[in-house]
Amino acid sequence: MGWNTLDDVALAGKVVLTRVDINVPMEGGVVTDTTRIDKIGPTVGDIIARGGKVVLLAHFDRPKGKVVPEMSLGHLKAALEASLGRKVVFGSDCIGAPAREAIAAAAQGDVVLLENTRFQPGEEKNDPALAAELAALGDVFVNDAFSAAHRAHASTEGIARLLPSAAGRLMEAELRALEAALGSPQRPVVAVVGGAKVSTKLELLGNLVGKVDHLVIGGGMANTFLVAQGIEVGKSLAERDMAPTALEILAKAKAAGCTIHLPVDVVVAREFKASAANETVAADACPADAMILDAGPATVRAVTAVFEASKTLIWNGPLGAFEIAPFNAATNAAARAAAALTRAGKLISVAGGGDTVAALNQAGAAGDFTFISTAGGAFLEWMEGKELPGVAALMA
Incomplete structure (x- = not known):
């Protein structure tokens, strides 16, 4: 390297x-x-x-x-x-x-x-x-x-x-894992990107659509993409002003041959609190007085199928409001599926970012991932395709 x-x-x-x-x-x-x-x-x-x-x-x-x-x-x-x-x-x-x-x-x-x-x-x-x-x-x-x-x-x-x-040795392990995930990966490659806002991960999404075969978008970010496609999301967190940008990312992905996966069903509630009354509806059927707080079981099955068809997984961000039950269900289920495939030798899985590590630990899946990066900012900038000064200075 x-x-x-x-x-x-x-x-x-x-x-x-x-x-x-x-x-x-x-x-x-x-x-x-x-x-x-x-x-x-x-x-x-x-x-x-x-x-x-x-x-x-x-x-x-x-x-x-x-x-x-x-x-x-x-x-x-x-x-x-x-x-x-x-x-x-x-x-x-x-x-x-x-x-x-x-x-x-x-x-x-x-x-x-x-x-x-x-x-x-x-x-x-x-x-x-x-x-x-x-x-x-x-x-x-x-x-x-x-x-x-x-x-x-x-x-x-x-x-x-x-x-x-x-x-x-820690830096070496990190760099080798990242090279295996995006530098010269085994294909197909799937990336999971979740979190609240598209605006904080624009560079990340822009870089990934040109490098991966599948991009799974979850969390509040997915709501913005749904809005961009004319789907109403009730009182859900969504950056409506970012809708044109979301459409640009979708177009760029299509041109690059990258398939973007959005929720097909969602878990909605009227309150953002633990054990709030909730229901699962189609992604385009969120009630006007409700908010989307997690991806639904059909979405998890679809994401798992993508994992099963892939060789390499890069994960940054949860699929829902993983901090509170039951809205951690999609993240937990998808993480455990990735862990099982990794354990069986069928998937190379690399994950990083603060929320991501916390979510995978909560799911009990972190120990089976190929590599978990604890480097928040550095991991994100690497995923964005940026040169990292501390690494560049080590080049022989």
Whole structure:
């Protein structure tokens, strides 16, 4: 694919500056979900096994170039030690004497954690001077933070231009999965795109219709497409001003040989709340006083049939208001169908985006997908066909 991995760079005796995403949720000073911390384990372990000294570079929250004590990475030291099973030496700054002293104090096998890169005003500006100061701390740069790869920051893009660079194991897995899904996929390819608004996913839809064989549109977005075709959707969420754009997307898909799948039946209710009284009607029969909150069972059967006829699935966004029962039924059923096909070796399934991960976890399907990306913005920009600066900088 044109980028180096850990296997392509010499690490023995080297200080390896390793950009990670450990921007984890905290409550009362305690990490409440260690998923992102746990995922850096393979990269850290490989670097140490090959004789390198690991120095972690990371951001935490949005301090906007100022020192904000509650956003210090020092709060993550205990969680990192527990997850990695190694001593963590904390540096109170990510550059200068505090950083150099922390690196010097760490024994081989220890992990160095430097302070929040976003405490530096030059980080988000990709300041060349800051990138140079960071690069001066080490010999090799490893980027294991795909979720931050869509940002050209000093610690993701600038530094990669100054040192021998490679993708970490998590970044490598992400890039290989994405290449398999859209770069050179097994066909037919089906994409599921859901969510509330067409306007937030215009570039995504425009790119996908030229690359996939089938596009399943769900959630509030589907209502806008129904409106564009002259179908009334009652009080449903719909961007009526986007109807001309929806028609353009439909025309572009037809010209590209991409089949767009919209709901054929829908679940409607008069209230948006859990266990609200509801009924299933044809997609063109939504009562004037009701709102569409989920796709219906006939739609799920149609979507499942598309999955069964496909080789590759890319999924971003739910099919309905998955946060509240019973309007999670379509998303759950379709996700479980995709999981079963993946488990049987009949489908390569890649999914990403915050709501998507939550929906697939709720359905109990995430564990069977080929790859689940936790990178929200970066995953979306990749699906939109955009170059990701943090990845481009790793190109050999």
